[in-house]
Amino acid sequence: MTPHEKKGATQYTPYHPRWYRTRVSTYWWLWKWYYLKFVLRELSSIFVAYFVVITLLQVHSLSRGSETYARFEERMRNPLTIALNAISFFFVLFHAITWFNLAPRAIVARLGGKRVPDILIAGSNYVAWLAISATVAWFILR
């Protein structure tokens, strides 16, 4: 009995030879930049969730009064928090760039019977990104 059969990974298939599947290493994504990029992109979601938590903590401490908010700001000035925020910033940037670059694959727009070129679709995403970021920054800093 092979290890595969013991685990029940393969089952008897009528009129068909037993499937042959090689075992893939858990770290299959480490050895090729293309795969590593894929996994890093997926991991960016952890930092997205992290900053949602930070935002909710900020709103919560804001509504608890100025003393609580001062304590929140103090914790945000902690070098460890800043380091984590810097890492999160780069991961979220990576998410944004890969997301916008994939947009032409998801959106197939046609104009006058012709397909809108990929660079225009990705480009419009980047323009929207800049405009929205500037608006948000203006709204907060004004």
Next chain:
Amino acid sequence: MAADAPKKLLEPFFWTLFSAGGVVAALLMPVHIFLFGLAFPLGWLQDLSHGRALAIIEHPLVRIYLFVFCALPLFHWAHRFRYTLYDGLQIKHLNEVITVFCYGGAIIGTALAGYVLWSIP
């Protein structure tokens, strides 16, 4: 067969939330992290006073904005993280536990966001 039916309905629903959350995270999150995570704490920009920050957040439209800003990216996280564990680390035998943890976490996070944002005095 019957047990597959809700799964087939839920998958596109969660995928839509994942996709919408991806858009929100890509368009809005970098500027938020830059300002609140780096520029204010490091003193590159004058930090907002408590009164000013509270004045911004009291507006109903800002609260709705923040609710969307929190809720959709949580579902984006749930979907991606689920498949990172599934494909990346090949943890397939815990599939059900992971699914409940990820989407359950996003649902609880969304409820918390609603509570926190609506309970501002």
